[in-house]
Amino acid sequence: MKASELISSVSSLVEKKVPTFLWGAPGVGKSSIVKQIAYSKDIGFIDLRLALMDPTDLKGIPFFDKDSHSALWAPPAFLPREGKGILFLDELNAAPPSVQASAYQLILDRKVGEYILPDGWAIVAAGNREGDRGVTYRMPSPLANRFVHFEMDIDVDEWRDWAYKNSLDESIISYIAYKSEHLFTFDAKSDIKSFATPRSWEYVDKILKSDLDTNLQLNVISGAVGKDVSVGFLSFKKVMNKLPDIQNILACGNGDYSEEVYVLYALSTGLVSALLKENSDERLDNLLSYTLELKSEFAVMVVQDLQRNGISMEHSKVFKEWVNKFAYLLQ
The missing domain is CATH 3.40.50.300 (P-loop containing nucleotide triphosphate hydrolases)
Known part of the structure; x- marks a missing residue:
């Protein structure tokens, strides 16, 4: 359950x-x-x-x-x-x-x-x-x-909604969206002491927000979620530097697009987090306008994440255009 x-x-x-x-x-x-x-x-x-x-x-x-x-x-x-x-x-x-x-x-x-x-x-x-x-x-x-x-079972979408509400680092939410199997890696047959769980990802969030030297992050995060997961996460985190300007997208609806899957996962999470922190009809319209040219699966992920976090968009004219374009994916 x-x-x-x-x-x-x-x-x-x-x-x-x-x-x-x-x-x-x-x-x-x-x-x-x-x-x-x-x-x-x-x-x-x-x-x-x-x-x-x-x-x-x-x-x-x-x-x-x-x-x-x-x-x-x-x-x-x-x-x-x-x-x-x-x-x-x-x-x-x-x-x-x-x-x-x-x-x-x-x-x-x-x-x-x-x-x-x-x-x-x-x-x-x-x-x-x-x-x-x-x-x-x-x-x-x-x-x-x-x-x-x-x-109790683990549901990745519910965990991501919780992570948004509790302001976990965007790179963690993005990485779990990209690599959902790394939310929980516990294996009862393994003797490995460190493994990924929702609780240990909270530790990672605190590690990232601490003043820890970045050169030590791999070893410390490995102690929380395991070496393989830590390597994958920190490699993913590096793509955050390649993101288009999220605040510019929300301010005017325009921005660069990427074909890299890593970047698209990080960008989608970044857009949702930024709007949840500062929501307005204008910023919502600009976000929806930008997603009209985004890869369809990521455009849908952004809107679904916003809806699950209580953002209403039925009043938006841009959303009507968005629905006309992506309705086939929502069926």
Whole structure:
């Protein structure tokens, strides 16, 4: 299930306090999706990494209550006491069985020891699949049956839309459009420590925006996404210097054209990014006028990227001309 479908599905189940479990490979954005749901609902979000916990961390520490002459459990301070929110149990299946047993009561009965989870809080858990080369423990069937399970897939178009909205470096978005298989290169059978994932491309974005010496970029980016992907990406990045003047295109609708595929991917992404940063009817018309002479597949990619990012163009006279020319590709 792709991210947009997961967000819609999990969001609905959170409203009804139905426990859900997200399965997926490392670095695909499981925790980011749950956090996004919480923020969109303006509710609390607590992220518990169960793999780092001991059984008593959830249940609390026993103490003697002199009034009742009995042993009670002191609940941990990190568990919610009021309000609404999502209690996110990350890496649940990477936690030792003893920790899973403590979580079991919290998930089944919404309480553990003396602690009771407030009615306004929903439980969402996540973990890597058993074949993903991570440390995992088989989840007991009664616990697994308590969740609604989803498996997260990676959708390149959705990731590119997210990358635009989060202002990732244009060269990264362009490269993934050109080489979509390099968005995610994880291989459970390989022992290579560095591989490309949506999360590691975020690291690359931070590397590019740092003050790192350009002579060190290959080695550092290789540490994030792997050597082969890094070489391909940095080779692609060099074509950014060959791009026509994007601001001139948006200002007057005229500019040079290229036949190089590398350049066309980079140019298409650059045009979309520039318009999203500063949108106006005039700049949109100029962009559409320019794409009328652009290679058809790239003209369509530009318009589809703009539409997915909320740019309305039906009011544009140039768009009507654009549709007449490229409508056959949209069917």
